[in-house]
Amino acid sequence: MRERIVILTGAGISAESGLGTFRDAEGLWAKHRIEDVATPEGFARDPARVQAFYNMRRAEARTAAPNPAHFALAALEATQDVLIVTQNVDTLHERAGSQNLLHMHGSLTQAMCTSCQARWEAPLVMEVSDPCPHCGARHTRPDIVWFGEMPYGLEQIDAALQNATIFAAIGTSGTVYPAAGFVAEARRLGVRTLEFNLEPSAGQPLFDELRIGPASETVPNWVAEIA
Ligand code: OAD
Numbered sequence: 001m002r003e004r005i006v007i008l009t010g011a012g013i014s015a016e017s018g019l020g021t022f023r024d025a026e027g028l029w030a031k032h033r034i035e036d037v038a039t040p041e042g043f044a045r046d047p048a049r050v051q052a053f054y055n056m057r058r059a060e061a062r063t064a065a066p067n068p069a070h071f072a073l074a075a076l077e078a079t080q081d082v083l084i085v086t087q088n089v090d091t092l093h094e095r096a097g098s099q100n101l102l103h104m105h106g107s108l109t110q111a112m113c114t115s116c117q118a119r120w121e122a123p124l125v126m127e128v129s130d131p132c133p134h135c136g137a138r139h140t141r142p143d144i145v146w147f148g149e150m151p152y153g154l155e156q157i158d159a160a161l162q163n164a165t166i167f168a169a170i171g172t173s174g175t176v177y178p179a180a181g182f183v184a185e186a187r188r189l190g191v192r193t194l195e196f197n198l199e200p201s202a203g204q205p206l207f208d209e210l211r212i213g214p215a216s217e218t219v220p221n222w223v224a225e226i227a
Contacts, residue, residue: 002080003226005166006157007073008182009086009093012171012197016216017064017092023173039147047128047141054142055125058108061090062124069170069219070096079227083160085153087172087179089144104151104179110143119143151178161186168222170196171215174203183207196222 011021022029036042037053074097076082084093084101089108093101111122113132120133122142130140145151161167167186174180183206186193195207196218204210211218 003165004081004160004163005076005083005168006160006164006182006186006191007082007084008167008169008172008179009073009084009088010170010172010179011088012173013069013215013219014064014067014088014090014092015171016067016069016214017090019060019064019090019092021171021173023175034147038144040149043141043146051126051128051142054108054144057089058122058124058126058142061092061108064090064092066092066096067216069215070098072220072223074098076223076227083157085157085160085179085182087176102153102156104145104153104157106142106144106152108142108144111140112143113137114139114141154178157182158185161189161191164189164191166194167191168194168196169201169203169207170219172197172201174201194222 015021021027032053037050043050070092073084077099082100084098085104086093087105089106091107091109109122110119111126112119113135115137116132116135118132118134126142129138131138132140161182167183169183180203183193183203187206193207194209195201195204196211196215200210
């Protein structure tokens, strides 16, 4: 039987590609304040600081390579119906070959204009004074969903959950909503729920199954079982 699988990924799936997570001891939120670099208010106060933060992350993400977990999920599309919903703003899923992918928190490779809402490919280094290539306004920002803003694709995610047979969460701490609420919704709908993490996440009691270990090992093993 072809399974219909919704997979939520978080920073943990990219950790073994060398990209830092947010909430561990050495994580990004230990070094930067969320209010300063991941809110519209922080951007209004100090856009140069925010651009510098995402320029740094864009440069890091560009040199990182997908790991076996990303590649295994891309291969899974050959035998199952898969939607990957990633909270990550790197492009490691698409570079591993995943086609059916939704960046619910935006992407480091995209820029947007807050005047005309145009979107385009972000340069490696964004400057506060960059004009919008469409309307010319100097109101450009990274196309990243910040705290207090609406994530992308929620209707599509909801529809996919309604139709799913399996929901899997990989490398996410289950602390940021609405993504953290998907497991409860999946469970309510009778979808089988599966978590992959180094340790149980905040939502762990809602998962039917927990696979502990590095994603680069646990995810390819799971894919080999169901492919
Ligand atoms: P977190 O940093 O909150 O959580 C990362 C999770 O990955 C933790 O539960 C780790 O235990 C797990 N982990 C780390 N290394 C792993 C590995 N090798 N294999 C498997 N699991 C591993 O990151 P997210 O849950 O992605 O949002 O954070 C969610 C959102 O919070 C982000 O999208 C970002 C952040 O603030 C915005 O910026 C809006």
